[in-house]
Amino acid sequence: MPKVTFQTLLFRGRLPLIIGALLLFMAFNDRSFFIPENLINILSYSSINGLLAVGMTLLMISREFDISVGSNLVLSGVIAVQVANHFGAAAGIAAGVASGAVMGLINGILVAKANINSFISTLGTMVIFQGVAFALTDMKPVACDLPTFQSLAEWELLGLPAPIIYFLSVAIILWLALKFTRVGKSAYAIGGNIQGCRNLGINVDGWRIGYFIICGACASFAGVILASRLGAASATFGENVSMVVIAAIVLGGVPLSGGAGSLPGVIGAILLLGLIDSMTVYLNVFGYYQKLFWALLLIGVVVFDVVCARRENRRLELAELLRLQREPLRDNTEVTS
Amino acid sequence: MKDVSKRLAQLCLSHSIVAVLILLSVAMALLSDKFFTAANWANVLNNLAVPGIVALGVALVVIAGGIDLSFSSMLAACAALAAWLQPQNFWLALIGPLALGAALGAFNGLLVVKLGANPLISTLGTQWLFLAALFIITGGGIVQGNMEGPFHLIANGRLAGVPLPILLLLLLAAATSFLTTQTSLGKYIYAHGSNNCGLRFAGVNANAVYLKTFVLMGLIVGVAGIVLSSRLGGVRPTEGNRYLIVVLTAVLLSGVSLNGGVGSLFHVLIATVVLGVIDNGMVLLAVEYKYQQMIKGCVFILAILYNNYTTKQLAMLRVSKR
Numbered sequence: 021m022p023k024v025t026f027q028t029l030l031f032r033g034r035l036p037l038i039i040g041a042l043l044l045f046m047a048f049n050d051r052s053f054f055i056p057e058n059l060i061n062i063l064s065y066s067s068i069n070g071l072l073a074v075g076m077t078l079l080m081i082s083r084e085f086d087i088s089v090g091s092n093l094v095l096s097g098v099i100a101v102q103v104a105n106h107f108g109a110a111a112g113i114a115a116g117v118a119s120g121a122v123m124g125l126i127n128g129i130l131v132a133k134a135n136i137n138s139f140i141s142t143l144g145t146m147v148i149f150q151g152v153a154f155a156l157t158d159m160k161p162v163a164c165d166l167p168t169f170q171s172l173a174e175w176e177l178l179g180l181p182a183p184i185i186y187f188l189s190v191a192i193i194l195w196l197a198l199k200f201t202r203v204g205k206s207a208y209a210i211g212g213n214i215q216g217c218r219n220l221g222i223n224v225d226g227w228r229i230g231y232f233i234i235c236g237a238c239a240s241f242a243g244v245i246l247a248s249r250l251g252a253a254s255a256t257f258g259e260n261v262s263m264v265v266i267a268a269i270v271l272g273g274v275p276l277s278g279g280a281g282s283l284p285g286v287i288g289a290i291l292l293l294g295l296i297d298s299m300t301v302y303l304n305v306f307g308y309y310q311k312l313f314w315a316l317l318l319i320g321v322v323v324f325d326v327v328c329a330r331r332e333n334r335r336l337e338l339a340e341l342l343r344l345q346r347e348p349l350r351d352n353t354e355v356t357s
Numbered sequence: 358m359k360d361v362s363k364r365l366a367q368l369c370l371s372h373s374i375v376a377v378l379i380l381l382s383v384a385m386a387l388l389s390d391k392f393f394t395a396a397n398w399a400n401v402l403n404n405l406a407v408p409g410i411v412a413l414g415v416a417l418v419v420i421a422g423g424i425d426l427s428f429s430s431m432l433a434a435c436a437a438l439a440a441w442l443q444p445q446n447f448w449l450a451l452i453g454p455l456a457l458g459a460a461l462g463a464f465n466g467l468l469v470v471k472l473g474a475n476p477l478i479s480t481l482g483t484q485w486l487f488l489a490a491l492f493i494i495t496g497g498g499i500v501q502g503n504m505e506g507p508f509h510l511i512a513n514g515r516l517a518g519v520p521l522p523i524l525l526l527l528l529l530a531a532a533t534s535f536l537t538t539q540t541s542l543g544k545y546i547y548a549h550g551s552n553n554c555g556l557r558f559a560g561v562n563a564n565a566v567y568l569k570t571f572v573l574m575g576l577i578v579g580v581a582g583i584v585l586s587s588r589l590g591g592v593r594p595t596e597g598n599r600y601l602i603v604v605l606t607a608v609l610l611s612g613v614s615l616n617g618g619v620g621s622l623f624h625v626l627i628a629t630v631v632l633g634v635i636d637n638g639m640v641l642l643a644v645e646y647k648y649q650q651m652i653k654g655c656v657f658i659l660a661i662l663y664n665n666y667t668t669k670q671l672a673m674l675r676v677s678k679r
Contacts, residue, residue, distance in 0.1 A: 136661055139477075140609050144658040147602065151651025159647050263481055276475050308497070312489035318482040322474045330473070 034321065035272070035288040042295055046302070053302050060180065066294030067187035068093075068242045070287065072265045073272075074191045075238025077286045078198065079231045080269050083211040083278025084138040086127055086232065089239040090261035091149035096120045096240030097247035098153045098255060101164040109168035113244055120240020121233050123149060128232030132225040146262070153255035161254035164247070172248040183245055190238060195283040207231060211278025267318050268293055275325075292317075367674055373667040374611055374624050377660060378631050385634065389641040397641075399520055401633045406512075406522030407432075407585045408600050409629040412607040413533045414577030416625040419608055420537070421570040422550035422617030423469055423476035428578050428604065429597035430487035431461045435582025436592040437495060440502035443586065447507050454586070455579040461487060462575020466568040491594045501591040512588035522584050529580065530626040537622055546570055551618025606657055607632055612664050631660075 046053040072089050079086055086092075096116045104112025123145070130141040164170075173182045198204035206227045209217050217224050247253040272289035274281030293314070300310040369376060385392040411428055418425045435454035442450040465483055469476045502508070514521045537543035545566040548556040556563045586592055611628035613620030635656055639649050 130658070134662060134665070136665060137615050139615060140661055141658070143602070143605060143609070144654055144661065146654075147606075147657060148651055148654030151648070151654050154647045154650050267478065267481060270478050276478060308489045308492035311485050312493065315482050315485035315489055319468065319474075319479055319486065322479050322482065323468065323472050326473045326475075 034324070035285060035292060038317070039288065039292055039295060042292075042299065046299060050302055053299070056179075058298065058302075060184070062291070062294045062298045063184050064181050065297065066290050067183040068246055069261070069265060069268065069293065070187045070290045071190060071238050071242035071245070072261065073268050073286050073290050074187075074194050074283060075235040076265055077269055077272075077274060077281065077283055078194065078203070078207050079235045080266070080274045080276070081198075081204075081211045081278055081281055082207040082228060082231050083214070083276075084131060084228060084231070085142070085266055085276075086124075086138065086235050086239075087142040087262045087266075088123065088127060088146035088149055089235065089265060091146045091153065092120055092123050092236055092239040093243035093246065093261060094253070094255055095123070095149045095153040095156075096243035097253035098156050098162060100244045101162050101169075101247050101253045102156065104164050104166055104169045105162075109166050109172075112164070112166075112169055113172060113248075116244035116247070117237055117240050120243065121237040123240070124233040124236020125229065127236065128229030131232065132228040150255065157253075157255045159255060161252050163252040165251055170248055170251050173245050174248075183249070186241070186245060190241070191283060191287055194234075198283055203227075203230075208279055211280070213279075264293070267314075271318060271321050363674065367671065370667045370671045370674070372624070373664060374627050374631065374660075377663070378627050378634065381631060381634050381638070385638045385641070389638075391641055392638070397637065399523070401637045402523045402526070402630070403520050404636075405629050405633040406526045407581050407588075408603045408607065408632075409526045409626060410529055410581040410584065411578055411600060412604045412611075412625050412629050413529055413622055414574035414581075415604055416608045416611065416613050416620060416622060417533065417537070417546060417570050417577075418476075418574050419613050419615060420550050420617060420620050421546045421567055422553065423567070423571070424615065425462075425465055425476065425480045425571065425574060426601075427461070427465060427480045427484040427487055428574070429601040430484045430491065431458060431575065431578045431597070432582050432585065432600060433592065433594055433597035434461065434487055434491050435579045436586040436589070436596060437491060437500045437594065439508075439583050439586035440500040440590070440592045443502040443506075443508045450502075450508055450586075451583060454582045455576055458575035458577075458579025458582065459572050460575070462571045462573070462578070463568070465575075466571030469571065470564050470567045488594065488597075495594055497594060499591045499593050502586060504590040508587055509590070510587075512584050522588070525580070525584060526626075529577065530622060533577070534622045542566065542569065547618055549617070603632060610657065610660050610664070612668070 052058075072093065076086055076089060096119050099119045100112045100116025102112075103115040107115075127138075127142055127145055130136050130145070131138045134141075173186075175182050177185050198207065206217070206222060209222065210224055210227060214224060243253075268289040269281075269286050270276060271292070272281065272286035274286065296310060296313055296317075300307065300313075382392070391397055411432060415425060415428055435458050438457050439450050439454045442453045461483075465476075465480055468474050468479045468483065510521070511525075512522055516524055537546060545556060545561055545563075548559075548561075549563055549566050549570075553563050553567075556566070585596065589596070607629040608625060609615070610631065611620060611624040613625065632653075635653060636649075639652065644652065
């Protein structure tokens with residue numbers, strides 16, 4: 021059991037600390053921020069980004085990422101609306117989510133089977149998916165006014181709007197999968213040491229394609245919910261979403277080098293993002309201060325992480341040195357014999 | 358004889374992007390008689406000047422083993438500064454953007470090199486930071502320069518019939534190629550990308566090399582900012598965003614490896630031209646705009662697959678040689 025220092029406490033609790041500080045600031049500034057409607061609004065607003073983020077968390081733990089989620093969101097919304105207009109709401113929803121899974125499969129095959137770096141391949145598929153959405157919609161927004169299609173995101177449970185319920189249920193399922201099943205264990209293992217996994221006979225490529233499919237399906241689910249809430253879909257939307265999502269996941273504690281991180285951290289980061297957006301509206305500041313703040317936060321956390329990791333490494337090295345001084349290297353004949 | 362054919366195969370494989378360009382050009386020439394005219398090529402290359410120059414800078418950083426996503430905001434910031442300074446003093450409008458580019462590059466470099474932050478995520482952060490700062494400083498509006506005088510000539514003048522931006526692009530491509538192949542700094546940049554520990558053990562100040570690469574990229578983006586500003590006259594803060602995908606595509610298409618240490622600046626230039634030819638070809642063949650994006654994406658993925666294939670073949674050739 022490593023010693024819990026003030027620094028590790030700060031490191032682990034940085035997101036709750038930042039969120040707490042922001043809430044405290046708002047408490048002094050504007051009490052009306054805390055009315056339930058606004059808090060629910062923040063959650064509801066965050067649930068689209070949240071769905072994208074929890075889907076990609078598994079992928080990023082296994083050391084890949086997917087830049088195409090923004091286009092995936094757009095294209096699946098377009099497909100859902102167009103299929104719903106022709107074949108009914110249920111078919112539209114199913115087609116939307118299925119198309120996302122197929123997009124994930126394409127990404128997965130390009131990365132795992134064709135061995136293209138995921139940054140490059142998903143950059144390419146991002147352009148392709150958006151291009152397909154352009155071609156399907158003729159670059160105009162498409163609308164769907166079927167009440168059954170719009171009711172997908174209309175209902176409430178215990179005062180919580182449907183998008184929050186969807187987000188939370190997907191998050192809980194993925195959290196359980198990550199924590200208790202081979203789905204999660206493999207993700208950590210592949211992210212930590214992919215060659216080791218191959219040598220152990222783990223079906224590395226199969227798992228990675230699976231994570232891409234999960235990511236794609238989550239993104240398209242978010243796209244379908246968005247389309248159902250707006251009653252429309254447009255191809256010219258969601259270009260920078262993937263970068264925001266990747267940044268949120270990194271803020272949430274999943275390193276780009278993979279093999280670590282947890283889902284609650286990512287959810288915390290998504291909530292922080294929603295909180296900042298809502299705060300800038302409440303404080304009535306120029307919209308780009310929000311982006312400035314978000315950028316400073318991202319840079320700050322990344323630098324903070326690196327500094328912490330360095331000091332932690334130095335501490336471990338020092339402990340190792342002290343241990344060696346106390347008990348000099350034993351004769352290793354025992355080990356080799 | 359066998360040796361010659363082997364060497365020929367090696368040459369073809371290692372310059373696969375040139376083969377792509379030749380194939381595309383021949384196909385275009387057969388499909389459209391307007392393609393191989395001087396006016397069309399001048400048009401293609403003129404449109405490529407800004408993304409081409411930026412791609413050279415970004416490629417340097419990627420070869421050194423990093424990546425810089427903040428170039429879009431840097432480009433907009435440099436162009437806006439040039440547009441602001443241009444009515445006041447011509448020389449100031451040249452020096453200012455270069456200095457700003459170098460400073461922003463140095464800022465990225467300090468984050469990545471001195472503090473050891475991951476280049477992808479920290480330059481994503483600085484991309485937002487620079488853009489937000491630019492928005493706040495300019496108030497979100499257009500920065501208007503005037504459309505006359507020597508500054509206007511940078512993007513619109515001609516020397517011996519050739520538009521100046523093309524000359525500038527070729528000049529910079531030659532300069533960076535010279536830098537990477539003929540000077541010690543260039544060799545160190547490659548070495549830093551492929552094996553920075555080795556570089557350190559060889560007694561080179563690896564961090565300084567890495568930092569210099571970032572500053573160099575900033576300078577190159579500064580040049581692109583001047584050209585952009587001179588062409589547009591007025592600069593909006595979001596002006597750089599549309600170059601983000603093009604530049605990354607050109608760099609990756611040219612065979613520069615994201616793992617660092619691999620790639621050639623000459624190929625980056627060729628890859629930019631390939632993208633320009635595809636764009637131009639779709640216009641000449643009157644492909645509907647709504648299909649263009651899809652075609653571009655497919656060509657990109659195919660080119661990457663082809664690139665991977667040739668790299669693998671090349672590696673096998675090298676192995677069989679021993």
